[in-house]
Amino acid sequence: MIILVVNAGSSSLKYQLLDMTDESVIAKGNCDRIGIDGHVSHKTLDGREISFDSNLPTHTEAFEKLVEVLTTGEASVLKSMGEISAVGHRVVQGAEIFDKTCIATDEVIDQIDDLAELAPVHNHPHALALRACKKVLPDGTPQVVVFDTAFHQTMPRKAYMYGLPYECYEDLHVRKYGFHGTSHRYVAHKLQKTLAKKPEELKIVSCHLGNGSSITAIDGGISVDTSMGFTPLDGLIMGTRSGSVDPSAVEFVQKKLGLSPNEMSDYMNRKSGFLGLSGISSDNREISQGVEEGNERAIIVRDLLTYQIKKYIGSYAAAMNGLDAIIFTGGIGENAPEVREEVCADMDFLGIKIDNELNANVRGALTNLTSDDGKVQVWVVPTNEELLIARDTLALIGE
Numbered sequence: 001m002i003i004l005v006v007n008a009g010s011s012s013l014k015y016q017l018l019d020m021t022d023e024s025v026i027a028k029g030n031c032d033r034i035g036i037d038g039h040v041s042h043k044t045l046d047g048r049e050i051s052f053d054s055n056l057p058t059h060t061e062a063f064e065k066l067v068e069v070l071t072t073g074e075a076s077v078l079k080s081m082g083e084i085s086a087v088g089h090r091v092v093q094g095a096e097i098f099d100k101t102c103i104a105t106d107e108v109i110d111q112i113d114d115l116a117e118l119a120p121v122h123n124h125p126h127a128l129a130l131r132a133c134k135k136v137l138p139d140g141t142p143q144v145v146v147f148d149t150a151f152h153q154t155m156p157r158k159a160y161m162y163g164l165p166y167e168c169y170e171d172l173h174v175r176k177y178g179f180h181g182t183s184h185r186y187v188a189h190k191l192q193k194t195l196a197k198k199p200e201e202l203k204i205v206s207c208h209l210g211n212g213s214s215i216t217a218i219d220g221g222i223s224v225d226t227s228m229g230f231t232p233l234d235g236l237i238m239g240t241r242s243g244s245v246d247p248s249a250v251e252f253v254q255k256k257l258g259l260s261p262n263e264m265s266d267y268m269n270r271k272s273g274f275l276g277l278s279g280i281s282s283d284n285r286e287i288s289q290g291v292e293e294g295n296e297r298a299i300i301v302r303d304l305l306t307y308q309i310k311k312y313i314g315s316y317a318a319a320m321n322g323l324d325a326i327i328f329t330g331g332i333g334e335n336a337p338e339v340r341e342e343v344c345a346d347m348d349f350l351g352i353k354i355d356n357e358l359n360a361n362v363r364g365a366l367t368n369l370t371s372d373d374g375k376v377q378v379w380v381v382p383t384n385e386e387l388l389i390a391r392d393t394l395a396l397i398g399e
Contacts, residue, residue: 001019001020001021001085001394002017002018002019002020002026002078002083002084002085003017003018003020003084003085003086003087003088003390003393003394004016004017004018004084004086004087004088005017005018005087005088005089005090005386005389005390005393006087006088006089006090006129006133007089007090007385007386008059008089008090008122008125008126008128008129009121009122009125010121010122010125011032011033011034011035011036011125012030012031012032012033012034013030013031013032013034013059013062013063013066013129014028014029014030015028015029015030015031015066016028016386016390017070017077017078017084018386018387018390020390020391020394023387023390023391024045025045025386026044026045026077027042027043027044027045027070027075027077028042028043029041029042029043029066029069031054031056031062031063031065031066033056034056034057034058034059034061034062035056035057035058037053038053038054038055038056038057038062039051039052039053039054039056040052040053040054040056040065040069042069042070042075043075044075044077045077048074048075049075050069050073050074050075058128058132059125059128059129059132060128060131060132060135062129062132063129063132063133063135063136064132064136067081067136081136081137081138081141082138084137084141085141085142085394085397086141086142086143086144086393086394086397087133087137087141087142087143087144087393088143088144088145088146088389088390088392088393089104089126089129089130089133089143089144089145089146089389090126090146090148090182090385090389091112091122091123091126091145091146091147091148092119092122092123092126092147092148092149092179092232093112093115093118093119093122093123093147093148093149093177094112094115094147094148094149094150095115095118095149095173095177096153096173096175097111097115098111098145098147098149098150099147099150099153100147100150101144101145101146101147101150101392101393101395101396102144102145102396103142103143103144103145103396104130104142104143104144104145108145109127109130109131110127112126112127112130112145113127118173118177118230118231119231126145130143130145142393142396142397144389144392144393144396144397146182146388146389146392146393147181148179148180148181148182149177149178149179149181150181151178151181151182151184151185151216151223152176152177152178152179152181152216152223152226154222154223154224155176155178155223155224155225155226156224159176159224159225159319160175160176160177160178161175161176162174162175162176162229162230174230175230176226176228176229176230176234177228177229177230177231178214178216178223178226178227178228178229179212179214179226179228179232180208180212180214180216180226180228181216181223182385182388182389183208183329183330183383183385184206184208184214184216184218184223184226185388186383186384186385186387186388187206187208187327187329187381187382187383188202188204188206188218188221188327189221190366190381191204191325191327191379191381192221194366194379194381195325195377199220199221199222200220200221201324202218202220202221202324202325203217203218203219203220203317203320203321203322203323203324203325204217204218204219204323204324204325204326204327205217205218205312205313205316205317205323205325205326205327206218206326206327206329207309207312207313207326207327207328207329207330207333207343208329208330208333208383209236209309209328209329209330209331209332209333209336209339210239210330210331210332210333211238211239211240211282211283211331212232212238212239212241213227213235213236213237213238213330213332214226214227214228214232214235214236215227215235215236215309215312215313215316217316217319217320219320224319224320225316225319227312233268233269235312236305236308236309236312237273237274237277237301237304237305237308238273238274239273239274239275239282239283239284240269240270240271240272240273240274240275240276240282241268241269241270241272241273242268242269242272242273242276243273243308245268250264250268253267274287274301277297277300277301277304278290278295278297278298278300278301279297280295280297280298284331284332284336284339285336287301287302288302288336288338291338302338302339302342305339306339306342306343309339309343310343310347313326313343313347313350313352314350317350323350323351323376324376324377325376325377325378325379326344326352326376326377326378326379327379327380327381328340328378328379328380328381329380329381329382329383330383333380334363334364334380334382334383335363335364337359337360337361337362337363340354340359340369340378340380341354341356341359341360344369344378350376351374351375351376352374352375352376352378353370353371353373353374353375354369354370354371354374354378355369355370355371355372362380364380364382365380365382366379366380366381366382367379367380
């Protein structure tokens with residue numbers, strides 16, 4: 001059975017084609033810069049690659065181009081789209097409406113679009129991709145939507161409510177939603193299987209660290225708290241996002257700089273974080289280089305990041321009344337041993353001690369970093385959101 005996984009962004013359409021008989025990736029690629037100048041990159045399991053500019057005014061044309069590269073030309077892998085059993089889509093915001101994976105009916109697509117106010121950069125493009133996909137696919141090909149927020153719908157009220165007037169929650173739906181749920185769910189399940197443990201036997205802090213970062217407390221296999229909030233801006237300092245900031249400081253900066261609300265949102269989402277604080281880059285690899293060179297602002301970024309992660313680990317251990325394992329995943333979590341080392345340093349009071357020599361050589365591989373005298377297991381678990389979406393899709397259409 002072949003499943004296409006689609007992840008639509010505001011100006012991109014990433015995809016993977018998977019053969020679910022062995023869960024191998026047949027091909028993957030990206031239709032990028034949609035609505036700008038358009039670019040397509042595509043590569044196959046057997047090593048064929050193509051990359052070219054293409055006019056992609058909307059997500060409809062991007063999906064048509066996706067179909068073209070999959071079915072025609074030197075890097076094609078399908079005779080027709082009829083070989084695809086289903087399409088699985090990642091959707092960022094499902095709010096309180098969607099707490100599990102579901103079939104994308106017209107009504108569901110409309111509801112996803114209606115939630116665009118809660119995720120303006122993501123949900124409308126998701127809806128566009130779903131509608132574009134429906135136009136191009138053979139009639140009857142099911143589309144399945146997997147929500148980033150669904151995993152966090154198990155959070156108790158004390159974890160997701162804000163101290164605003166209750167009407168803000170009741171009428172405006174302002175609450176913590178949490179994100180990266182697909183990744184956190186995948187790595188927690190992977191660790192459970194690796195350790196041959198039942199979900200209820202583990203209290204896990206999952207650290208998804210990348211250009212966007214979030215930390216989740218997983219108790220008994222379910223999310224009980226997470227660092228991202230109403231939007232993905234909350235929580236840790238990230239590549240271009242500020243993370244948590246006193247709202248009064250936001251108001252102060254907005255007035256002083258004479259920014260509109262939309263401009264202030266852009267300032268915090270795209271011009272802050274690693275980039276704004278360091279003045280170097282939003283990429284952790286360049287921040288790490290700056291740290292090695294003694295760049296003071298790069299050192300500030302690194303200190304903030306690792307300090308904040310430490311605080312979340314400690315607070316979530318308290319919230320769960322215990323801690324069995326820490327997971328590092330995502331681009332930084334999997335590939336930045338210096339970040340993992342600094343996070344785990346001086347945490348032995350919680351039983352957290354890692355083998356620093358082993359850690360220094362681990363990048364992107366499932367590895368137990370725990371030292372011989374460590375009581376809390378520390379793991380690198382590579383994430384695979386596309387595979388989880390494909391598995392969810394297969395499970396749903398197979399019912």
